Amino acid sequence: MSSNKQNEIALAAVKLFEQKGYRATSVQDIADAVGLQKGSLYHYIASKEDLLMQIAHQAILQFNEQLEEILAKEDTARGKLEQMIRTHLIMSIDNLETTTVLWREAFSLGEGPQEVIQGMTDKYLNLVADILRSGTETGEFNVTHPRITALAILGACNWVYRWYHPSGTLTAEEIADIFSKLFLDGLLAH
Amino acid sequence: MSSNKQNEIALAAVKLFEQKGYRATSVQDIADAVGLQKGSLYHYIASKEDLLMQIAHQAILQFNEQLEEILAKEDTARGKLEQMIRTHLIMSIDNLETTTVLWREAFSLGEGPQEVIQGMTDKYLNLVADILRSGTETGEFNVTHPRITALAILGACNWVYRWYHPSGTLTAEEIADIFSKLFLDGLLAH
Structure with missing residues (x-):
């Protein structure tokens, strides 16, 4: 082999x-x-399904490993969230075909493999919710519903697989800056 | 018939x-x-594809019609955005199967029908970006990239088809409040 x-x-x-x-x-x-x-x-x-599982598993594993690396470093909650958004978008955009397969096709996996992928997706979500929770405890953030707020942030980041085109004028880094500003400061002019 | x-x-x-x-x-x-x-x-x-087109078209049409209704009323940009988020989430959650088909399956349509759906999706996006643009002109919002910011907001709202369960404790209205607070005020404690 x-x-x-x-x-x-x-x-x-x-x-x-x-x-x-x-x-x-x-x-x-x-x-x-x-x-x-x-x-x-x-x-x-072994099978076509096995290939799909391999692709989806590798992708979600990479998302989780990247986030764990960020969390292992000493930083503020704000810094960790900004890093998460940045690496999440870069990973998604640099591997657009893989993330498309992960988010659009993995539901075709059988129950067992699908549960594995869902479990790792949930783990990632919980880690992001933890950043929001601990940032609220330290007074950096003001988040009443960490899980739903994390789902909003991750939904925005994941949706990029549907609209990003390499022909666009903005880099992944620039999109990350726009997203971070939106989530940290909000839309309202102060 | x-x-x-x-x-x-x-x-x-x-x-x-x-x-x-x-x-x-x-x-x-x-x-x-x-x-x-x-x-x-x-x-x-006429065909299975025709059925898929009918379902996807009806769904995206309803999103657009709802937004046009909101835009036809006199309101601040903030008010319009809050209404958009609320009706978008309620429509998504009340028709979870249909929105799943729209966002996950419509790529299987042939080129022509797919362009129609994409055109209507783009139209919706542009209307949301316009809310952000005009809110920035009136001094309500502080948005430098209306299109990318609209894509972030819509991504967060659309992603709900992947995680919402009727068995959850929050209603569509409550989720809309959490999303609106996040997008308007941001995470940072002031």
């Missing part, structure tokens, strides 16, 4: 799942994309 | 598209759900 070939297969699958959707992509499509016979492809993958 | 039967078919399709996904739902599944032979179903629908 060549791990290069496995990477190639995963990359081809991401592209196909993003373009056609997971259900509309056949194992034959994936085999064609990497120049293998369908039978040979099964030397590298 | 009975319009009751057509409504029944559309409702059954929404349910199936939400649960199984559009691609995984067969015309036979829809026929079974409404107690028709597959052949008879085609008296009422």
Whole structure:
């Protein structure tokens, strides 16, 4: 088993799942994309669902690992939130096809794998809610409903997979600045 | 042609598209759900894609009509934005299956229908950006990038289809209050 070939297969699958959707992509499509016979492809993958799980799991794992790195550093709640928004948007934008597959296609996974992905998504959400909670305790933030507020922030960040185009004029960093300003200061002129 | 039967078919399709996904739902599944032979179903629908378009179009039309109603009334930019957030969340939550189909499945439409849906989604976005723009002109808001800011707000509101459960403790109205507070005042304690 060549791990290069496995990477190639995963990359081809991401592209196909993003373009056609997971259900509309056949194992034959994936085999064609990497120049293998369908039978040979099964030397590298267990099933199409297994590939989807691998892609979704890797993506959500990376989101969680990045956030844990941010949380491990000494910083204010505000600093941690700004870092979270920045890395979340950069990760989403730098891996637009993967995040599209994660957010749009993972519901096609069977119950078990789907629960794993949902569990990791919930864990991420809880960590963001904790930033808001501890920031409110220290007096930095004024948040009455940390979980719902975290869902609002993450919804805004995740939605980027639907509208970001590399041809746009703003970088991921600039979008992160606009988002941070919105969430920290609000819209109202003071 | 009975319009009751057509409504029944559309409702059954929404349910199936939400649960199984559009691609995984067969015309036979829809026929079974409404107690028709597959052949008879085609008296009422042109194709499965036509049904998806009908559902998505009706949903995005309703979002637009609601927003136009809000904009037609005399109000501050702040008032209009609060109303938009409230009606957007209530519409999303009251029609959770339909909004799930709109946001998750409409990419499976052919190019033409997809452009129609995207055009109406863009129109809605532009109207929200206009609220932010005019609120900034009157000195109510402080928004440097109305379009990106509108995308953040709409992303947060639309994401609700992924996490809202009727078993939760908060109503759509309460979630709207939390979202409005976040977007208007921001997280920072003043």
